[in-house]
Amino acid sequence: MVMSDPSSSAAGEPASSESYGLEELLAAAGRWLGEEITSRTVRLYATQGLIDRPGKEGRHAVYGRRHLLQLLLIRSLARRGLSLSAIAPLVVLPDDELERQLAGDSDDPARKGSNEALDYLQGLKSKAKATARSAVIGAAAAAPPGGLAQAGLEAARSLLPLLGSPFSALPSPSTTQAADEPPDSPSRRSLARSGGTRLAASRWHRFSLAPGVELHLSDSASIPPAGPRRQAWAQRLLERLEQQLEVPE
Amino acid sequence: MQPTLRFRPLRPAVAADAASTLDLLITISPPPLPEEAIRRARPPLNLALVIDRSGSMGGRKLSYARKAARFLAGELTARDRLAIVAFDDEVTLVMPSTPVRDPQPFLAAIDTIHSGGSTALFDGWRAGATQVAEHLDPLALNRVLLLSDGQANQGLTDQQEIAASVAGLTARGISTSAFGLGNGFDEDLMGAMATAGDGSLAFIESPAQLADLYASELQGLASTAGKRVSIGLRAKQGAELVDVLNDLDATEFGNFRLPNLRTGQELNVGVRIQLPAWKPNQEILSVRLAWDAPGGEERQKLIQTLTLPVMAAADLAGLDSDPVVNEQLAMLRANRERRRAIEQLDRGDIEAADSSLQAASALMSAMPSSPFTSRELRLLQEKRDLLRQDRNLSRKRLSRESLRSKSIVWEQDEDK
Numbered sequence: 001m002v003m004s005d006p007s008s009s010a011a012g013e014p015a016s017s018e019s020y021g022l023e024e025l026l027a028a029a030g031r032w033l034g035e036e037i038t039s040r041t042v043r044l045y046a047t048q049g050l051i052d053r054p055g056k057e058g059r060h061a062v063y064g065r066r067h068l069l070q071l072l073l074i075r076s077l078a079r080r081g082l083s084l085s086a087i088a089p090l091v092v093l094p095d096d097e098l099e100r101q102l103a104g105d106s107d108d109p110a111r112k113g114s115n116e117a118l119d120y121l122q123g124l125k126s127k128a129k130a131t132a133r134s135a136v137i138g139a140a141a142a143a144p145p146g147g148l149a150q151a152g153l154e155a156a157r158s159l160l161p162l163l164g165s166p167f168s169a170l171p172s173p174s175t176t177q178a179a180d181e182p183p184d185s186p187s188r189r190s191l192a193r194s195g196g197t198r199l200a201a202s203r204w205h206r207f208s209l210a211p212g213v214e215l216h217l218s219d220s221a222s223i224p225p226a227g228p229r230r231q232a233w234a235q236r237l238l239e240r241l242e243q244q245l246e247v248p249e
Numbered sequence: 250m251q252p253t254l255r256f257r258p259l260r261p262a263v264a265a266d267a268a269s270t271l272d273l274l275i276t277i278s279p280p281p282l283p284e285e286a287i288r289r290a291r292p293p294l295n296l297a298l299v300i301d302r303s304g305s306m307g308g309r310k311l312s313y314a315r316k317a318a319r320f321l322a323g324e325l326t327a328r329d330r331l332a333i334v335a336f337d338d339e340v341t342l343v344m345p346s347t348p349v350r351d352p353q354p355f356l357a358a359i360d361t362i363h364s365g366g367s368t369a370l371f372d373g374w375r376a377g378a379t380q381v382a383e384h385l386d387p388l389a390l391n392r393v394l395l396l397s398d399g400q401a402n403q404g405l406t407d408q409q410e411i412a413a414s415v416a417g418l419t420a421r422g423i424s425t426s427a428f429g430l431g432n433g434f435d436e437d438l439m440g441a442m443a444t445a446g447d448g449s450l451a452f453i454e455s456p457a458q459l460a461d462l463y464a465s466e467l468q469g470l471a472s473t474a475g476k477r478v479s480i481g482l483r484a485k486q487g488a489e490l491v492d493v494l495n496d497l498d499a500t501e502f503g504n505f506r507l508p509n510l511r512t513g514q515e516l517n518v519g520v521r522i523q524l525p526a527w528k529p530n531q532e533i534l535s536v537r538l539a540w541d542a543p544g545g546e547e548r549q550k551l552i553q554t555l556t557l558p559v560m561a562a563a564d565l566a567g568l569d570s571d572p573v574v575n576e577q578l579a580m581l582r583a584n585r586e587r588r589r590a591i592e593q594l595d596r597g598d599i600e601a602a603d604s605s606l607q608a609a610s611a612l613m614s615a616m617p618s619s620p621f622t623s624r625e626l627r628l629l630q631e632k633r634d635l636l637r638q639d640r641n642l643s644r645k646r647l648s649r650e651s652l653r654s655k656s657i658v659w660e661q662d663e664d665k
Contacts, residue, residue, distance in 0.1 A: 077345070082342055082345075083341070085361055086341060086342060086344075086358070086361065088357075089354045089355075089357040089358040089361070090344070090345070090347075090354060090358075092354060092357075093347075093351075093354055094351075097348075097350065100347075100348070101345065115382060115383075115385055116421045116422075117378075117381075117382040117385050117391075117418060117421040117422055118379065118382040118383060118385070120417055120421050121375055121378055121379050121382055121418065124375060124414050124417075125375065
């Protein structure tokens with residue numbers, strides 16, 4: 001998909017001085033949006049006052065950069081489910097603001113991927129669905145492909161990015177998009193879902209360390225950075241573990 | 250600039266020769282900032298205003314809500330972002346998150362809000378939160394302002410689940426304030442959301458108060474010195490923490506959640522500690538305050554320990570108690586009586602609720618008279634009178650007053 005910044009003046013993209021006929025406007029908008037825009041759509045928006053009146057050159061309507069920006073913004077917002085009356089107040093904004101709206105609207109995977117709050121909210125959206133799925137996925141995780149040793153290995157790998165930073169500062173594993181996750185992280189998957197009915201505020205992550213042995217980490221657990229502090233931390237955990245194991249029957 | 254933490258024991262010693270009880274007020278004072286500096290240095294705000302437009306909001310309430318929203322848009326600047334969401338059984342993004350360079354488009358958008366159907370409160374909150382999240386800025390104050398006059402009756406409605414969702418978002422950098430309007434809103438839900446949301450809480454009876462409320466919210470955001478504040482209390486050497494009078498919510502590590510630190514607003518935590526016969530110079534309590542500074546990356550910490558002189562139990566009993574501490578502890582206990590009264594009201598036992606409020610009054614009347622105690626007594630008397638006349642209103646006000654123990658609760662200036 002072609003995704004270029006409409007404010008840049010790269011080849012084929014609108015510069016502020018540029019003007020187009022209707023066909024060119026449709027083509028430029030279609031390129032940027034990745035969907036076909038028809039002249040009827042443009043006329044509809046124009047009659048509703050969402051797009052400024054085009055200029056005239058002889059008998060032909062002439063459109064400029066602002067028209068394109070308006071069209072792009074209307075389509076992007078409409079695709080997100082906004083009604084035209086909700087969009088109307090926005091298209092009167094000055095050009096630079098239209099651009100900013102468009103920039104904010106474009107799906108930049110890097111930005112969204114690092115936005116934990118957004119992931120979290122999207123997770124809330126289909127929490128009910130996730131709960132319904134948990135039984136199935138839990139069962140799948142119980143017998144990971146590649147055997148138990150493999151499960152341990154995978155767990156070590158998925159823990160890696162968590163080390164050295166507070167857990168809560170990291171993107172949390174999605175609670176909803178189990179099907180989209182890479183198939184090689186069974187341990188991580190199993191547990192994001194295991195808490196489907198639990199309070200979202202105290203989400204726990206489980207990592208299989210060995211057959212029948214799991215580590216549970218809360219969202220809020222902070223793991224010291226690599227070095228002596230982490231060693232001391234791990235040492236303390238080991239001691240606690242040994243104490244627990246020595247508790248008499 | 251760090252907040253300060255002060256230990257204010259009711260009596261300034263503990264017993265050396267017998268077990269004793271220590272009543273203690275822990276006062277947290279946010280660092281002082283001159284008003285000028287607050288205005289200049291306030292962090293940018295990234296806000297979503299979520300407005301209930303369900304059928305019950307129709308008419309005067311919604312027209313005030315629009316007016317107050319216009320006021321809010323007018324107060325923000327180009328550094329701030331504002332999104333506006335309206336919800337009934339459907340959620341409408343009235344205005345996507347946009348910098349407030351020019352309030353005009355906001356005003357036009359606000360005028361499109363009309364009242365409709367039922368109350369999908371959670372979905373509305375989530376839509377507002379998503380607007381804030383899409384522009385989440387660690388250097389800004391990111392907050393959802395939720396205004397509702399009703400009960401959540403569409404979509405997710407379970408109070409605990411909603412509060413848990415709100416708390417989860419708080420942990421990810423977006424706070425939530427909850428404003429209940431009129432006499433039909435769910436005060437328990439709004440209280441739970443504001444507390445879990447690390448925001449402020451307001452119960453307002455007249456929509457005319459909305460603009461004042463928003464002004465105060467902006468002022469409060471501007472003077473935020475600490476977010477996601479927690480306090481850890483560890484009694485030492487055989488001392489035992491037997492009570493935290495505020496009934497604060499617990500955090501994961503056995504600490505307690507406190508509201509935001511705001512310049513000029515002290516937080517008071519009342520505790521009771523049981524001590525065996527005490528040796529001199531022995532630490533009694535260690536307090537660990539932790540918070541996020543606005544725009545700061547690292548979690549801030551302040552740890553302080555309490556030691557007190559020891560003396561014979563007989564002499565201890567003869568010591569004067571600190572009147573200010575006494576008053577504050579009495580208010581925290583009276584707020585607890587209010588919570589008890591609410592439970593009794595919910596069981597339909599008005600007599601018992603009245604006795605609880607009477608007990609609360611007795612706690613306050615035992616104090617030497619001061620403007621503070623007179624006001625508290627007046628508030629309590631008002632609720633007792635209301636119990637039989639308007640049980641619903643009485644419950645709402647009791648809830649608001651009791652939540653002063655653990656939240657930032659908006660109170661209109663009483664100069665009318």
